[in-house]
Amino acid sequence: DLDNLPLPTAHSIDISEFVAADEIEPGLYFDNAYYVEPEELGKKPYHLLRKGLEATGRMAIAKIALRDKEHLCALHPNGKGLVMNTLHWPDEIRSTEGLKGLEGEVKINPKELEMAKALIESLADTFDPSRYKDEYREAVMKVVQAKMEGEVIEAPEAPQPAKVMDLMEALRASVEQAKKSRAAREKPAAETRRRRKAS
Numbered sequence: 001d002l003d004n005l006p007l008p009t010a011h012s013i014d015i016s017e018f019v020a021a022d023e024i025e026p027g028l029y030f031d032n033a034y035y036v037e038p039e040e041l042g043k044k045p046y047h048l049l050r051k052g053l054e055a056t057g058r059m060a061i062a063k064i065a066l067r068d069k070e071h072l073c074a075l076h077p078n079g080k081g082l083v084m085n086t087l088h089w090p091d092e093i094r095s096t097e098g099l100k101g102l103e104g105e106v107k108i109n110p111k112e113l114e115m116a117k118a119l120i121e122s123l124a125d126t127f128d129p130s131r132y133k134d135e136y137r138e139a140v141m142k143v144v145q146a147k148m149e150g151e152v153i154e155a156p157e158a159p160q161p162a163k164v165m166d167l168m169e170a171l172r173a174s175v176e177q178a179k180k181s182r183a184a185r186e187k188p189a190a191e192t193r194r195r196r197k198a199s
Contacts, residue, residue, distance in 0.1 A: 013075070013084070015062040024059065024074060029087045036075065036082040050077045115171040122178035 013036075024030075038046035053060065053076060060075040064084070072087040096102055143153055 013062045013064045013073070015060045015075070017061050018053075018056070018058040019061055021057050021059050021076060024087070026085075028093055030074075031086040031088055034084045034086075035078075036084050046082065049075075050080075050082050053077045053082075112171070115175065119171055119175050119178065122175055122182065 036046075049060070062073050062075060064071055064073050064086075066086070072089055074085045074087055075082050076085070077083075146153055
């Protein structure tokens with residue numbers, strides 16, 4: 001009976017080791033994230049662990065039972081608290097070996113690489129999640145609202161297939177567009193500073 005399988009982690013987080021925070025590839029191993037909150041009697045050990053992880057730059061690797069299933073997880077400090085990320089098990093991670101699109105060597109022209117680096121640097125910024133929104137969800141909510149109001153929903157035209165473009169030309173166009181966009185964002189701030197100096 002699967003319901004009666006013993007789970008030693010059913011009522012606790014069982015820490016097994018501490019690893020350097022940069023040893024785990026988030027894009028591969030991280031799954032869901034949860035805030036971990038201490039009970040009243042566990043506040044001091046909780047904050048002692050948080051401060052210890054901060055001071056050493058390490059994560060705690062542990063096991064925990066969630067929804068009647070045992071999970072591998074990582075605990076790491078986040079502000080005043082701890083975040084627990086459930087991790088994929090090793091046998092759930094697919095290797096890049098055998099992916100046909102990655103077979104063979106691809107020669108990169110130095111000029112192409114410089115252009116790619118220029119594009120990346122032109123769009124370099126600090127991460128601010130408030131700048132992003134779920135446009136698909138917003139579109140779904142608009143459709144739901146329109147349906148509730150009895151409006152007829154017309155299907156949008158299918159997008160035209162993208163034309164094959166020269167990579168260098170595409171990168172040049174992207175760099176120029178990025179420069180114009182950044183200049184447009186920075187211009188109002190510069191004008192505001194000039195007005196303050198004038199006053």
